[in-house]
Amino acid sequence: xxxxxxxxxxxxxxxxxxxxxxxxxxxxxxxxxxxxxxxxxxxxxxxxxxxxxxxxxxxxxxxxxxxxxxxxxxxxxxxxxxxxxxxxxxxxxxxxxxxxx
Amino acid sequence: xxxxxxxxxxxxxxxxxxxxxxxxxxxxxxxxxxxxxxxxxxxxxxxxxxxxxxxxxxxxxxxxxxxxxxxxxxxxxxxxxxxxxxxxxxxxxxxxxxxxx
Numbered sequence: 620x621x622x623x624x625x626x627x628x629x630x631x632x633x634x635x636x637x638x639x640x641x642x643x644x645x646x647x648x649x650x651x652x653x654x655x656x657x658x659x660x661x662x663x664x665x666x667x668x669x670x671x672x673x674x675x676x677x678x679x680x681x682x683x684x685x686x687x688x689x690x691x692x693x694x695x696x697x698x699x700x701x702x703x704x705x706x707x708x709x710x711x712x713x714x715x716x717x718x719x720x
Numbered sequence: 721x722x723x724x725x726x727x728x729x730x731x732x733x734x735x736x737x738x739x740x741x742x743x744x745x746x747x748x749x750x751x752x753x754x755x756x757x758x759x760x761x762x763x764x765x766x767x768x769x770x771x772x773x774x775x776x777x778x779x780x781x782x783x784x785x786x787x788x789x790x791x792x793x794x795x796x797x798x799x800x801x802x803x804x805x806x807x808x809x810x811x812x813x814x815x816x817x818x819x820x821x
Contacts, residue, residue: 624761624763624775626727626773626775626810626811628811640816640817643818644816644817644818647817647818647819650819651819656819657819657820658818658819658820658821659818659819659820660725660777660815660817660818660819660820660821661815661816661817661818662725662811662813662814662815662816663813663814663816664811664812664813664814665812665814666811666812672727672811672813673818674725674727674775676761676820709727709810709811710727710729710763710765710767710773710810711765711766711767712763712764712765712773713763713764713765713766714761714762714763715741715745715762715763715764716741716745716748716761716762717744717745717748717759717760717761717762717774718748718751718752718757718758718759718760718761719758719759719760719761719777719820720759720761
């Protein structure tokens with residue numbers, strides 16, 4: 620079970636939500652080879668048409684930090700930058716257990 | 721992939737965090753037989769010693785609603801009530817995909 624989990628929100632420019640979802644889902648493809656990342660879930664919400672939420676579970680904080688330096692991540696960040704209006708870290712957490720974890 | 725996901729926060733009375741974590745982890749045991757619930761993750765946070773966070777992914781909203789009426793859930797709710805000071809639904813979401821989903 621990972622020791623470090625995150626819940627965050629991207630706010631996109633009008634009409635760009637699905638474009639960001641696609642970029643983030645591409646990111647999850649590159650995560651397939653990153654063992655330290657066990658969960659990377661992309662969500663939208665009826666409550667906010669310009670929001671994309673990401674829930675992540677990592678082995679530890681260092682593994683998460685290291686992933687940001689990966690070339691694949693950097694490429695996706697550059698692609699996403701033009702359509703992102705805001706980034707918010709909602710919660711930084713420590714998993715204690717559960718179903719599907 | 722489930723179509724309905726939730727991220728919420730329980731605030732407990734001082735010193736009761738681990739007691740609530742245990743009750744919620746018991747709830748995840750009873751979720752093992754509930755196919756419509758694919759993820760029920762219990763977290764704590766260094767940011768708030770009296771908070772317990774739950775991340776859930778369900779087949780749909782009806783399945784989640786129905787689970788609240790289960791006897792096992794009702795028993796756990798009664799046990800948890802005395803130590804809970806607040807309940808907050810942070811986000812109601814729709815999963816779009818990702819690793820481990």
